[in-house]
Amino acid sequence: MNVAVQPLGPDKVVMPLAEALNKLAKLEQANKLAEADDLAARMLAAMPEHPHILQLAGIVSYRNGRVAEAIEQMEKSEALSPETALYPRNLCEVYRGAGRLDDALRAGQRAVQLAPEDARSHFNLALIHYERLELDEAVRVAEQALSLDPEFAEAHFEKAEALLLAGRLKEGWESYEWRFKLKQAEGMLPKTEKPQWQGQAMEAGKLLIIGDQGFGDCVQFGRFIPWAALLAPQPVVACSTELLPLLSQLPGIGKIITRWDDALGYEAYIPLSGLPRLAGTTVDNIPPSGYLAPNPELAACWGRRLERLTPKGKKRIALVWAGRPTHKNDKKRSLKLSQFAPLFARDDVVILTVQKGDQIAQAGGYYGHAPLINLGPEIEDFLDTMAILQHVDRLLTIDTSVAHLAGASDVPSSVILPYAPDWRWMLNRGDTPWYPSLRLYRQSEPYKWEDVIRRVVADL
């Protein structure tokens, strides 16, 4: 079959359908989304009822941020070819992204029904169960995926997250070790023949601890470095430059490096996020918080500045509303500044935004009643943030590195969490054993922030 991919112009190009579909798929995979969009539109104009064109066009629409259009195209695709397992499998993911978890569940189950031998269909369904907080089901379905493909790293990791979130830490840590086989973990560990540390005693300076994963993870697991240093004194800690001033506060470290080239002479390595497993961590033996503190001079300097910048007699509320956009769960955890409207209406607060990154621009569109001082532009690094937090009445934040920073330095904070949060925040509790100064506010329904914001602001 051929498809005319430019039906409106005089120079109509006709190419075999298979070739056109292949080209479209390749453009999408190569992230050439504008070109893919253009080709999809032209193919659809020529063959508006072709299920696979519709399917690919839907994927392209989704990746271009046109979720409603994507769903419409993919639903039509599925209706036209109801026995194709790939379609409900894809649709399951798109529904998840749109926050339509009931539809996602139906699609995921249909995909599994149509292709019970397809590990990825099971994995997609496991993700939906996690999002719905059906954690036992999530584990069960992830295990089904693993029974079909035992090396399926993402399924292992999903299982780990479900176990950890359920509080089954010991089992969870084992599956959690698969995280370095994830595609996104490439380059996180050094290319080395040296073994991973198993918790045995070592000579001084021979253990390399690697600050893997995000800033928040490193802050959270940094508390285990002194424990590791008891067994392997003066470990070398490799981390990004941003974390250097924080991790250097921890006792027992031999030296801190920010380049692999400086990591010479070690005999074993361990990712920082591997330490809780080795330490046999359960909810009852987590090392205490308070292991980070601001630089006293910097804190005093910020204290004076805030005295000048903020009106007196009002509660100072620090605010972070968005995380790093490239984080895999950012859509779930990040908000728009405008969603904090109940906070803006308060007469008794001044809002100090400690948001960093491109999202600080949103402060430019704030016209609420409560004064808002956008501190982000003046914040150089985590030390500044920590210093500022010493002078606020409370931090209100999403699940991002600043929450960990505040928790590690015992700053009173309110953390708002998605319905299915990251595993470390556990379930059904308003506190966390990791950070006693944090109060947790959870979504009652997936993707619905209004109620959470109302509750957290009422408690300020």
Add this chain to the structure above:
Amino acid sequence: MSLGTTDGLCSCGSGLRALRCCQADREQWPGQDAVTLLDEKAAEATRLFNKKEHSEAEALALTILDAAPNQRAALRVLFEVRNAQRRIKAADALGARLAGLPGPPALRALASGQYAQYLVGQGRHAEALPFAAAAVKAAPKVAQTHHVLGVVFTETGAVLAGERHYRQALALLGREDGMVLGNLAWNLKLQGRLSDAEALYEKALTLRPDNPRGVGGRAQVIFTKGERARADALLDEALACWPQDRMLRLLKVMADLACQRPQAALERLGPPEAQMPPELLARGRAFMQLGQKQEAISAIAAARMTQRERTGKVYQPAALLARVARDEAYFTADRVRHLPRAGTGPFMPVFLLGFPRAGSSLLEQLLAQLPGFASGDETAPVAELARAAEGLLSGGYPECLDEMLVGEAARVPNQLRQMYEAPRQKIGLARPGVQFITDRAASNVWHLGLIKLLYPEAPVIHVLRHPYDLVLSNIAQDRKLEGDAQAGLPGLAQYFALHARMIRHYRGQLTLRYLPVRYEDLVMDPDAVVSRVLTFIGMEAALPSGFALNNRPVAEPLPAHFAGREAVHRRSAWRFKDYQAAMPNLFSEVAPVLDPWVREFGYEERGA
């Protein structure tokens, strides 16, 4: 080779061949000896012109200039002829050429001075500046050159420089001159030094009583001082002397409108057929006061149409857009964070932002009633410091600010801050007891980045008003805005959007001590809003009783907007709603531009 027109005549309309006019190669001009041979003929052309035999003078001048384009007297004649004919493009070219001719200082001063006066006469003060300055440089001991430069500086906002040159003119004259004194009085009025201005006007009008402009200026001084009855009487007296003087009549109409006498204003203006745009706009405002919405909009539309027809002026956003794009690219958080800042100074400016007609002048007036405050209004705006920065650093603004990262240039923020403070000290704004000086310069909206470097912790109070009310109010005002945005509602809407975009950018990228307040809240509950502002800027002050009457004595200098001082009232808030009800399509064209800002400013949720 193209000569501009097919017959070889210059496209400027001088009547000369292009090669003898705008496309002339100055290197090829005849030498002074050759030019002198034509002096007698040129003198003849001058005589003809003086005898008002313009055609003959013109023909002779053209002949002479075809032979010697640099013959000064002939050039002067042709310039005068074209000026008399209102052939502006030609007169511009000839006048500028005349001013640029080499020659003895006295002649150069004369030519530059005359050309500067020519431009001043057309209200082109900024263009006149280099010629007026050249005249002073060529003849520093000639009073008239200083007088013209004084006018130019005063009318371009450099009032302190203007005062200096007026005083130099007086000193060089060695006597009191009514015209110079009158202009100096106007200058002092613009500085807010009303008592000094009034005293000078008295003196000037004694010397030159035949000066209706001076009388008008004096009336405005008295009006701004709050002595409205006296100002009214003075204007009545002047109108009795000069009943046909449109400027005096319009001033009286303004006084009527400020005193809420719209009917009297309409009667004074007379029938609309003969009215000029400023009069038609006043007519529109009078109808607004009377609540006659259709008539108001008709008068305003007629005024704007006439203006567009006469001047061809429409909103010209290109330069503004380029500036915004340049400043957005430069002033980013990561760049500004590392630039040096000035230290603290003897007083704290309080920057009052707001689109024209948003209500920042009302806020300035209310704050002025409190101890510790002085009203700086538009005095020596930060925009001038942006130009000064280009001189102190190398390169264009704002990129030149990068130089402050290098060596001794780190001191530049302090130097600029001192340049900001000096004029405020000179005119008495920064005086004992004053803690805060408000700065209401309209151009501040573009310069929040530089303000951040000079006064990193200065409060920025942004007066918001519903965007529909803003464009409605502005379209009725006889005020020139940047890019000629006043030409019509669409231009106003786009100009507003550009303002709002710039403020949003700066607020997103800089740590500003910024507080938005709403005009609608200010007029509804002035005590609450002003108290909120005071709390924000860290001042503990109890508001005096009757604060909202806005009539407490305020020390000079007093900005011009104090002329419109009145008790806080609510009649202008949400005014657009009535207009929209009466004329449902009035805002249709501007809605796509304004509505996103209506939402962003939070007016939608307030039921607007």
